[in-house]
Amino acid sequence: MGLNSFQTSGNSPGDANRCHVGILGMGTVGTAVARRLTGSDPIPHLQLTHICDRRARDKQARQPDAVARLTWTDRFDDLLASDIDIIIETIPGSEPAVDYVRAALLAGKSVVTSNKSVIAHHGEKLLALAERQGRQLRFEGAVGGAMPIVRALGDGLAGDHVLKLQAILNGTSNVVLSRMEATGCSLDEAIAEACASGFAESDPSEDLDGVDAAAKLAILCGLAFGVRVAPAAIDTRTTSRIAPTAFAKAKLRGGTIRQIAHAAFDRAQRRLEAWVAPTFVPSGTLFSTIHGPMNAAIISCAYAGDLMLSGQGAGGDASAVAIIADVLAIARDRAAIVPAPVLTPVKDLQGLSDSSIAEAV
Ligand SMILES: NC(=O)c1ccc[n+]([C@@H]2O[C@H](COP(=O)([O-])OP(=O)(O)OC[C@H]3O[C@@H](n4cnc5c(N)ncnc54)[C@H](OP(=O)(O)O)[C@@H]3O)[C@@H](O)[C@H]2O)c1
Structure with a gap:
């Protein structure tokens, strides 16, 4: 990502008992998820701590306080190096999203994606990798919006x-x-x-x-x-x-x-x-x-x-419902091994x- 990399340190309190979450891609879907997770009706057990976007600096400036004060970066490696448990991937297209999902699983993170291209073209291999890594890859938001x-x-x-x-x-x-x-x-x-x-x-x-x-x-x-x-x-x-x-x-x-x-x-x-x-x-x-x-x-x-x-x-709010359901499913049992489909x-x-x-x- 950006040659002159950008990162701000958030001041949200880290709660070790909560499942820490990061978002990659702060567009329609990513923004809706961030606002749900930081809004007046927070989701118990989940704590959004990091946001990664290739134009992090511009996007951060346009957010409400609760989102703007999280840790923002334009380097995906910062998400990998952080203590987040789950990365929510909401960027378009197969490339480079598939590389990010693979890297996240290899770094021991679980992944929730709304990206149909990644799952349609690479889902089988990525799900097998998730199983080998003892992590989860979920994708309810990739098909059908809020329809489960x-x-x-x-x-x-x-x-x-x-x-x-x-x-x-x-x-x-x-x-x-x-x-x-x-x-x-x-x-x-x-x-x-x-x-x-x-x-x-x-x-x-x-x-x-x-x-x-x-x-x-x-x-x-x-x-x-x-x-x-x-x-x-x-x-x-x-x-x-x-x-x-x-x-x-x-x-x-x-x-x-x-x-x-x-x-x-x-x-x-x-x-x-x-x-x-x-x-x-x-x-x-x-x-x-x-x-x-x-x-x-x-x-x-x-x-x-x-x-x-x-x-x-479709739409940010409907997709956010599917994504948050997936994040909660992982948070409920972070150690679950989900067998990859054959x-x-x-x-x-x-x-x-x-x-x-x-x-x-
Ligand atoms: N919109 C929907 O209703 C909907 C519903 C279900 C699923 N989806 C899927 O969800 C994903 C996101 O959709 P969206 O509508 O939210 O897209 P979007 O509005 O275009 O947002 C994508 C965001 O990701 C950023 N981005 C793109 N490539 C990046 C990269 N390599 N590294 C970091 N950030 C990157 C974009 O930055 P820029 O602003 O610079 O482009 C933008 O902020 C897609 O896979 C889409 O198919 C969308």
């Missing part, structure tokens, strides 16, 4: 066989499509409104093209089916060619359009069908009722039948099948 789908698949449904997953996993696409549905506006107008209200990047192509949802779906396939699938291998169809007329047609058919991430696994054949596409959804079903930056999922299981989840899919390759990976293509628009 990682826990649902990894823990709650561990006694079942998941057969199929269908989900809305990208808040930006859902904001754009539900805006077009509600107002009849063009895709460009809906994108402009989503940008203005902070729900889309100026270039939302990764969201609309399904790249973001495919990375999240790859993570969920590992949890649900125990299979290893590269995000780039998942069939994606773009939402960026949807015209207002498509909604008129969908309405005549008795439904609307949403970007759906779909995965179904045949255990006997080891065949995975996985795709992300703008899809016709009938009125009255869960997905047709999901508007704006919400996420939703229907998980179909062999024994438990169908389960449904929905919730705020993922196997799929024999046959299929995209949109003939039966599902009729629903893609």
Whole structure:
């Protein structure tokens, strides 16, 4: 990080009984976590002590006192050398985040990340490293915002066989499509409104093209089916060619359009069908009722039948809920050894099948 490194010493009292926490990346998500952990409604047993950001000096100056007086640095090594137990990683993209997560685990820290790229591309190896190090790596915030789908698949449904997953996993696409549905506006107008209200990047192509949802779906396939699938291998169809007329047609058919991430696994054949596409959804079903930056999922299981989840899919506060839940899970049992998942390759990976293509628009 910075050639002229920057570090301030915080004056927050160190409480040896509390779990000490540091944050890497003070953007939308990191800031929301910092404010929750230092706010008027503090979380028992957790003490945020360090913040690392490549522009630490600028960011520190813009914080409320309770955050500004923590120890700030622009060198990740300062987090590694500190007495923090858990590093919350909230920077974008795989690189250099994967190196930081690896270094944190090797330095004996547990890690909570909201970074889908790190987990989709490197999760398997990092989770194995965490197990070897006797530390934990948790990532609820990487998929579904406040919707606890990682826990649902990894823990709650561990006694079942998941057969199929269908989900809305990208808040930006859902904001754009539900805006077009509600107002009849063009895709460009809906994108402009989503940008203005902070729900889309100026270039939302990764969201609309399904790249973001495919990375999240790859993570969920590992949890649900125990299979290893590269995000780039998942069939994606773009939402960026949807015209207002498509909604008129969908309405005549008795439904609307949403970007759906779909995965179904045949255990006997080891065949995975996985795709992300703008899809016709009938009125009255869960997905047709999901508007704006919400996420939703229907998980179909062999024994438990169908389960449904929905919730705020993005945004700092929603992601902070998932992150803090992970931090608390580690803090409750810092010595727990969490076995890394054993993922196997799929024999046959299929995209949109003939039966599902009729629903893609
Ligand atoms: N925003 C959401 O709703 C949401 C929801 C769930 C998950 N996530 C994931 O959470 C992560 C953070 O998202 P975000 O929206 O908070 O991003 P963001 O607003 O862009 O914040 C990222 C922060 O990390 C800093 N940073 C970037 N690279 C760094 C590095 N190498 N070393 C130190 N600091 C670095 C950035 O500095 P600069 O200001 O200089 O860029 C910025 O302060 C991403 O992986 C994202 O996919 C986001």
